[in-house]
Amino acid sequence: MEKLSNPQVTIEIIKKYNFAFQKRFGQNFLIDGHVVEKIINAAEITKDDTVLEIGPGIGTMTQYLAESAGKVYAVEIDKNLLPVLEETLGEYDNVTVINEDILKVDINALLGEDAKNLKVVANLPYYITTPIIMGLFENHIPAKSITVMVQKEVAQRMQAKPGSKDYGALSLAVQYYAEPYIVANVPPNCFMPRPNVGSAVIRLTSWDEPPVKVTNEKLMFDLIRASFNQRRKTLQNGINNSPNLNFSKEQVIAALKEMGLSESIRGEALTLEQFAQLSNILDK
Numbered sequence: 001m002e003k004l005s006n007p008q009v010t011i012e013i014i015k016k017y018n019f020a021f022q023k024r025f026g027q028n029f030l031i032d033g034h035v036v037e038k039i040i041n042a043a044e045i046t047k048d049d050t051v052l053e054i055g056p057g058i059g060t061m062t063q064y065l066a067e068s069a070g071k072v073y074a075v076e077i078d079k080n081l082l083p084v085l086e087e088t089l090g091e092y093d094n095v096t097v098i099n100e101d102i103l104k105v106d107i108n109a110l111l112g113e114d115a116k117n118l119k120v121v122a123n124l125p126y127y128i129t130t131p132i133i134m135g136l137f138e139n140h141i142p143a144k145s146i147t148v149m150v151q152k153e154v155a156q157r158m159q160a161k162p163g164s165k166d167y168g169a170l171s172l173a174v175q176y177y178a179e180p181y182i183v184a185n186v187p188p189n190c191f192m193p194r195p196n197v198g199s200a201v202i203r204l205t206s207w208d209e210p211p212v213k214v215t216n217e218k219l220m221f222d223l224i225r226a227s228f229n230q231r232r233k234t235l236q237n238g239i240n241n242s243p244n245l246n247f248s249k250e251q252v253i254a255a256l257k258e259m260g261l262s263e264s265i266r267g268e269a270l271t272l273e274q275f276a277q278l279s280n281i282l283d284k
Helices: 007-016 033-043 060-068 079-088 107-115 126-138 152-159 169-177 217-229 235-240 249-258 272-283
Strands: 050-054 071-075 095-098 118-123 145-151 178-186 199-206
Touching: 007 079, 033 060, 033 118, 033 145, 033 178, 033 199, 050 060, 050 107, 060 071, 060 079, 060 095, 060 118, 071 107, 079 095, 107 118, 126 145, 126 152, 126 169, 145 152, 145 178, 152 169, 152 178, 152 199, 169 178, 169 199, 169 217, 169 272, 217 235, 217 272, 235 249, 249 272
Parallel strands: 050 071, 050 118, 071 095, 118 145
Antiparallel strands: 145 199, 178 199
16 A cells, blocks of 8 residues: 555545545544654654554554554544545554544553553644543553644643743643653645644653642642633632632632732743642642
8 A cells, every 4th residue: 555645645545435524523634744754753653662543534644653663553533434444554463443532432441451652643633632632641541652733823832831822721731741842843735635724743751750749630720720711810810710719819818928929920920830839738
């Protein structure tokens, strides 16, 4: 089988199977071999690795993954793509295609023993990028790294630092679990159909231990969400307005004072360490 990263081969396959792109699945197939190679190289895939691929599409990246990895599990929600994948991946005996919704499948149960040297690689559907990535982290999937194609602005938000306009709850959540690194920016003409936005490849390398010590993870994330829900408001107002939190104004001001911070500070000024510290103080 010729490589699907050749646009002509992709067009032939799509015509052969009379495939219609589903907007509800956010389908944009990669048609640039250089970009696929950049993703594989950034993920540092070896024959010792098991790769979980989310949304293989017609198998463009899966072909490259199968050649580099020990095993590949490709989770595809669109059952119309199953006969296509049977053809495009037919020659690879180390690929398992699973027709499931990645947000509903129990990945640890699915991979079993193969989860040992796990890496996640995907060209993610943009409309559910954040739920997928946060689902992987929050369910403690034992992946060493997650290397994914996402919308460019989402990649920038994941990597953003305090005080910048891109900095928010997503930046803090991702950086609590992993170290983000933007590998490459990818223009719309590398896809079929062309998306309306620029894309980027980002690698999230999982920490062995979270970079901050926190006594109550859920409380910290509730505080983070509350402080960014109303960006224009002060941190203490955000916390007091949150239905998930139950602290008096006095408690919040006292905690900020203990940290040497102004009571009029906004959430976007706090680092991950400071959110952890605030959470630990309030958790007492």
